[in-house]
Amino acid sequence: MSRAFTPKVVTANDLLLGDAIWLTDEDEWTRDLARAELIEDEAHAQLRLLHAQGQPDIAVGPYLADAKAGAKGAEPVHFREAFRTRGPSNYAHGKQEEV
Amino acid sequence: MYKYNDFDEAFVRERVEQFRGQVERRIDGSLTEDEFKPLRLMNGLYLQLHAYMLRIAIPYGTLSGRQMRQLGMIADRWDRGYGHFTTRQNIQFNWPRLRDVPEILSALADVEMHAIQTSGNTIRNVTADHFAGASADEIADPRPYAELLRQWSTDHPEFQFLPRKFKIAVTGAAHDRAVIRAHDIGLQIVERDGATGFRVLVGGGLGRTPMIGKVIREFLPAEDLLPYTEAIVSVWNLLGRRDNKFKARIKITVHETGIDEIARMVEDRFAEIRPQFGGVDQQVLGEIQAQFAPPGFAAKPLDAYETAYAEDPVFRAWIDTNVAPHRRDDHAIVSISLKKHGATPGDATSAQMATMADLAERHAYDELRISHEQNVILPHVARADLPAVHAALKEAGLATANIGLVSDIIACPGMDYCALATARSIPVAQQIATRFEELKLERDIGPLKIKISGCINACGHHHVGHIGILGLDRAGVENYQITLGGDGTEDAVIGTRTGPGFAYDEIVPAIERIVDAYLSAREDPSETFLETYRRIGMEPFKAALYPEKARAHAA
Numbered sequence: 001m002s003r004a005f006t007p008k009v010v011t012a013n014d015l016l017l018g019d020a021i022w023l024t025d026e027d028e029w030t031r032d033l034a035r036a037e038l039i040e041d042e043a044h045a046q047l048r049l050l051h052a053q054g055q056p057d058i059a060v061g062p063y064l065a066d067a068k069a070g071a072k073g074a075e076p077v078h079f080r081e082a083f084r085t086r087g088p089s090n091y092a093h094g095k096q097e098e099v
Numbered sequence: 100m101y102k103y104n105d106f107d108e109a110f111v112r113e114r115v116e117q118f119r120g121q122v123e124r125r126i127d128g129s130l131t132e133d134e135f136k137p138l139r140l141m142n143g144l145y146l147q148l149h150a151y152m153l154r155i156a157i158p159y160g161t162l163s164g165r166q167m168r169q170l171g172m173i174a175d176r177w178d179r180g181y182g183h184f185t186t187r188q189n190i191q192f193n194w195p196r197l198r199d200v201p202e203i204l205s206a207l208a209d210v211e212m213h214a215i216q217t218s219g220n221t222i223r224n225v226t227a228d229h230f231a232g233a234s235a236d237e238i239a240d241p242r243p244y245a246e247l248l249r250q251w252s253t254d255h256p257e258f259q260f261l262p263r264k265f266k267i268a269v270t271g272a273a274h275d276r277a278v279i280r281a282h283d284i285g286l287q288i289v290e291r292d293g294a295t296g297f298r299v300l301v302g303g304g305l306g307r308t309p310m311i312g313k314v315i316r317e318f319l320p321a322e323d324l325l326p327y328t329e330a331i332v333s334v335w336n337l338l339g340r341r342d343n344k345f346k347a348r349i350k351i352t353v354h355e356t357g358i359d360e361i362a363r364m365v366e367d368r369f370a371e372i373r374p375q376f377g378g379v380d381q382q383v384l385g386e387i388q389a390q391f392a393p394p395g396f397a398a399k400p401l402d403a404y405e406t407a408y409a410e411d412p413v414f415r416a417w418i419d420t421n422v423a424p425h426r427r428d429d430h431a432i433v434s435i436s437l438k439k440h441g442a443t444p445g446d447a448t449s450a451q452m453a454t455m456a457d458l459a460e461r462h463a464y465d466e467l468r469i470s471h472e473q474n475v476i477l478p479h480v481a482r483a484d485l486p487a488v489h490a491a492l493k494e495a496g497l498a499t500a501n502i503g504l505v506s507d508i509i510a511c512p513g514m515d516y517c518a519l520a521t522a523r524s525i526p527v528a529q530q531i532a533t534r535f536e537e538l539k540l541e542r543d544i545g546p547l548k549i550k551i552s553g554c555i556n557a558c559g560h561h562h563v564g565h566i567g568i569l570g571l572d573r574a575g576v577e578n579y580q581i582t583l584g585g586d587g588t589e590d591a592v593i594g595t596r597t598g599p600g601f602a603y604d605e606i607v608p609a610i611e612r613i614v615d616a617y618l619s620a621r622e623d624p625s626e627t628f629l630e631t632y633r634r635i636g637m638e639p640f641k642a643a644l645y646p647e648k649a650r651a652h653a654a
């Protein structure tokens with residue numbers, strides 16, 4: 001019995017900076033999760049992951065992360081992915097400073 | 100302090116250049132990530148949640164002012180102006196860029212430092228009592244032995260691909276400040292009939308299956324240290340469970356095989372390899388020991404110190420908590436707290452590193468230590484200089500008088516940095532420290548060790564915290580499990596779980612209830628939290644933590 005597919009985004013770490021990046025539907029990598037392509041179809045998700053895996057000069061360790069549609073675009077489902085959009089919470093540094 | 104010889108120097112430089120080439124080849128695409136990853140890990144470079152992380156070894160926690168200043172320089176130039184000191188006497192930089200890492204390693208090599216074997220299934224940084232060479236209760240300085248072990252283990256051809264990582268800790272005192280019982284090998288210097296030797300423990304460790312080390316040899320003559328250690332590692336290298344990562348540590352091997360059988364195998368192996376150690380190691384040890392000669396202690400009058408102690412309550416409070424007895428009465432050991440209330444445990448800014456470097460050079464015979472409790476130690480300070488040291492620390496925001504108290508918390512990086520984390524640990528530590536500061540209860544509570552980890556790997560030593568906190572992921576939300584009664588000293592015990600965990604916004608109130616329960620149960624203010632727990636047991640704390648259950652039970 002396979003579980004129903006839930007929406008995903010393709011995410012990874014940037015090779016040079018190491019920070020979190022997401023794949024958009026225009027084949028670009030963004031640092032803003034809201035701009036990521038929210039993938040509703042499992043077969044398509046696998047194709048997009050393969051596409052990401054084919055770019056080792058940009059994306060390290062790509063994987064599919066759960067996400068959902070929000071007002072401005074894709075939003076995280078799990079708190080781990082939420083932290084990845086913001087950076088550490090102990091100091092106001094990194095992305096939080098910008099947001 | 101140990102100075103690199105020509106071999107050390109050439110070896111470290113060569114590794115830096117080798118890695119420079121590897122980084123270049125990764126960036127230009129000639130190395131894949133799968134090929135590059137083991138190479139970067141061999142140089143202490145991880146890829147974490149938000150960035151790369153570089154882990155740098157501080158062998159047995161000992162640093163000179165120059166080395167500390169260089170770490171500050173690196174933080175400023177290539178990171179975000181701070182560094183994070185860990186429970187394994189390492190420093191971690193959380194934001195290096197891949198391209199810059201070879202330069203960072205080169206800047207480290209300039210001050211005889213490196214990141215070799217800070218990762219991977221090898222023998223890791225050998226840690227030691229942070230009061231080594233200074234404390235009154237010490238039989239001998241453990242650091243020359245730690246340095247001998249470091250030289251022997253670095254790039255040891257047989258031990259680069261062990262079943263799992265391997266950690267060794269050494270202490271020269273009976274009072275264990277190095278948590279030797281939670282290490283793969285724990286070494287305690289002892290004396291027998293005038294001869295120096297080691298009490299050897301094996302199979303301790305935290306993580307998923309926490310265990311306290313067992314004695315494998317009550318007395319090992321000092322000159323047998325390397326062959327005997329080699330015998331232990333090589334027996335485990337053979338028996339270790341390579342089929343299952345979670346069972347690969349030596350603690351599992353010892354548990355499954357039995358300490359008596361392991362001891363028998365180690366003794367056999369030892370007899371086999373002992374002849375290969377023909378005395379060169381003892382010659383090397385002699386040279387190392389000469390480099391660890393105590394500094395030329397200066398005798399200075401104590402009047403100014405005594406006046407300040409009598410008249411300045413802030414200074415007095417700091418002395419009473421942060422300053423420990425030295426083997427010389429006119430000197431003292433200063434612990435610099437990196438646990439200012441609300442700050443990230445273990446973090447120091449580049450400016451603070453520079454201040455500590457200055458203080459070491461000016462007032463501490465150019466020596467610093469990193470403690471496994473994520474603080475920095477000035478091991479030898481003339482008591483006469485303590486007012487000046489305190490004033491400088493105050494100015495740098497480093498004079499928090501809380502060593503050993505409720506806000507002196509160990510916290511691993513947790514979900515704020517670590518890719519393996521299942522919950523945050525740092526903000527929990529920040530909130531607990533801030534809360535007890537607000538309550539003004541810290542001094543009244545007295546000695547109490549809280550230790551927090553963001554996942555079962557237990558980097559924050561939560562199992563041996565008087566109060567341990569373990570962050571977990573329960574159905575997509577942070578949840579915190581509490582253990583009580585853990586102890587990392589010579590009486591080491593693994594803490595006991597209280598019961599169900601607490602949500603992120605419930606954990607600080609839960610800790611407060613535990614502390615309240617202690618305050619009302621203690622016989623008098625001199626009874627510490629741990630003593631009270633040992634006297635009254637878990638039940639009163641459970642009742643305070645889970646009042647609904649207690650009521651249901653009574654009904």
Ligand code: HEM
Nearest residue numbers: 185186187263304305306307348511512517519556557558
């Ligand atoms: C952020 C990067 C880190 C990663 C990825 C990491 C990873 C791990 C892992 C996987 C284990 C379990 C290994 C095993 O049982 O075989 C472990 C244990 C441990 N780590 Fe970390 N760790 C990190 C940071 C730290 C820090 C910052 C400290 C000190 C504050 C630390 C100190 C320890 C200690 C003391 C243990 C348990 C002792 C033992 O191995 O028995 N680690 N770590």
Ligand code: SF4
Nearest residue numbers: 511517520553554558
């Ligand atoms: S305990 Fe877990 S979360 Fe904390 S540093 Fe270790 S691996 Fe990371």
